Amino acid sequence: MGIKAPPDKVFAALGTLEGLAGWWTRDTTGHAQPLGRIRFRFCNAAGTELGAFDMEVLTQDPDQAVRWRVKEGPAEWVGTDIEFLLAQQDEFTIVNFAHRHWREEAAFMAHCSMKWATFLLSLREWVETGRGRPSPDDLKIDNWN
Amino acid sequence: MGIKAPPDKVFAALGTLEGLAGWWTRDTTGHAQPLGRIRFRFCNAAGTELGAFDMEVLTQDPDQAVRWRVKEGPAEWVGTDIEFLLAQQDEFTIVNFAHRHWREEAAFMAHCSMKWATFLLSLREWVETGRGRPSPDDLKIDNWN
Numbered sequence: 001m002g003i004k005a006p007p008d009k010v011f012a013a014l015g016t017l018e019g020l021a022g023w024w025t026r027d028t029t030g031h032a033q034p035l036g037r038i039r040f041r042f043c044n045a046a047g048t049e050l051g052a053f054d055m056e057v058l059t060q061d062p063d064q065a066v067r068w069r070v071k072e073g074p075a076e077w078v079g080t081d082i083e084f085l086l087a088q089q090d091e092f093t094i095v096n097f098a099h100r101h102w103r104e105e106a107a108f109m110a111h112c113s114m115k116w117a118t119f120l121l122s123l124r125e126w127v128e129t130g131r132g133r134p135s136p137d138d139l140k141i142d143n144w145n
Numbered sequence: 146m147g148i149k150a151p152p153d154k155v156f157a158a159l160g161t162l163e164g165l166a167g168w169w170t171r172d173t174t175g176h177a178q179p180l181g182r183i184r185f186r187f188c189n190a191a192g193t194e195l196g197a198f199d200m201e202v203l204t205q206d207p208d209q210a211v212r213w214r215v216k217e218g219p220a221e222w223v224g225t226d227i228e229f230l231l232a233q234q235d236e237f238t239i240v241n242f243a244h245r246h247w248r249e250e251a252a253f254m255a256h257c258s259m260k261w262a263t264f265l266l267s268l269r270e271w272v273e274t275g276r277g278r279p280s281p282d283d284l285k286i287d288n289w290n
Contacts, residue, residue: 001259001286001287002286002287002288089287089288090288091288092287092288094287094288096252096255097255098255107241110241110242110243113258113262114146114262114265117258117259117262117263118262118266120259121263141146141147142146142147142234142237142239143147143234143235143236143237143239
């Protein structure tokens, strides 16, 4: 995903609670620093919890990389790693995203893959315009969420 | 991706030239039947060709599955397989999409992965509303396209 903004603005969206709450889920708490833990909760419009993830921050390299390891959450997610690498190209900051180490290719992985793409679009909107689509106002893609 | 439509409507969007031209690229020609070849051309707004793929139709199971094998196109795509599996759940037809057998994880694969997600959103719009975003009116995601 290419974002028309300098790397420090994209990094702020990935490396601070305020930034993460702007495009992924409004219910973001914890400590966004190396070895810190961040808790991401997802609720529906009525406030019922749909799921929550606790991540440990593995890497937080200003303007270059953010990596998390999932410590608590759905069984399929625990132990997986989430990675955002930043690179400047032309007028863009390119976000190279990966969610690594899924143990099997299942319907839930396919759902999450598509959902990540919609959140990368939300990240771009947040950085470029200041208005993202974080949960619970996220784009719904199927009968799960 | 879940689409609020019966499987036969989604299948029509995947298994006919008219359907494919409605959400992927307007420049779709060939024969959408088993062992047929379909040519997909992508141009920019000025009409300059950005790329083209020739696919052989491997599977065309009404309301269930479409599979293609890439026969000509960018080197990274040739020999890869593209798969759409359909399943009815609640009021949705779920499209389980995969682009298999990439030989290496490179920046171009990441670009295509994100681009596929935006085309799945276009597919949903096309089926649900009759208005997709096929190339050259596709959503741009970075400095490539």
